[in-house]
Amino acid sequence: MSFAGGLLIGLSALLLMLTWGRIAGMTAIIGGILPPLGADGSWKAAFLAGAILAPLALSLSGYQVEYSVPVSTSALIVGGLIAGIGVTFGSGCTSGHGICGMARLSRRSIAATATFMAFAVLTVFVIRHVFGAAI
Known part of the structure; x- marks a missing residue:
């Protein structure tokens, strides 16, 4: 599962660069959705929502993630x-x-x-x- 996660992270970074010409740096993305919201706020909010919702969807599908x-x-x-x-x-x-x-x-x-x-x-x-x- 870690390998698949790494592939998805790489794919998301690649697609963000190809479609928006932007770097998938989480700090800049999070900073971009804080007030005052910049012109790039909508895609940054969508990217961050995907980063939060994807693991939630995986856990709702029955996959158990163990962590401590x-x-x-x-x-x-x-x-x-x-x-x-x-x-x-x-x-x-x-x-x-x-x-x-x-x-x-x-x-x-x-x-x-x-x-x-x-x-x-x-x-x-x-x-x-x-x-x-x-x-």
Whole structure:
């Protein structure tokens, strides 16, 4: 199922680029539906609605998705704030840089994705081996 999900993400990014000439970066899409609503607000709202409704439709069809959230709500909030700061300074998110930018061989996106990954590895190492927490 993960492979199918990856294919659908890639297909949606490709179709968005081919039809609208836009990058499927979720941060920019979400930011584009917040007030004041820009000229691209309608397709951004539709894209975001599809990203939310597709998993709901899959679960209503009887497919069970198992997941766990091994951290507290406060840790999720802090992580979200840190990610938001990174998105701001990195001029985009992992979907924009990692999926779309790297597919276009953008040097900036390749550098951003390498940075995301390096800090992800560093974070897991520090949390598991310095603080001794299991993630």
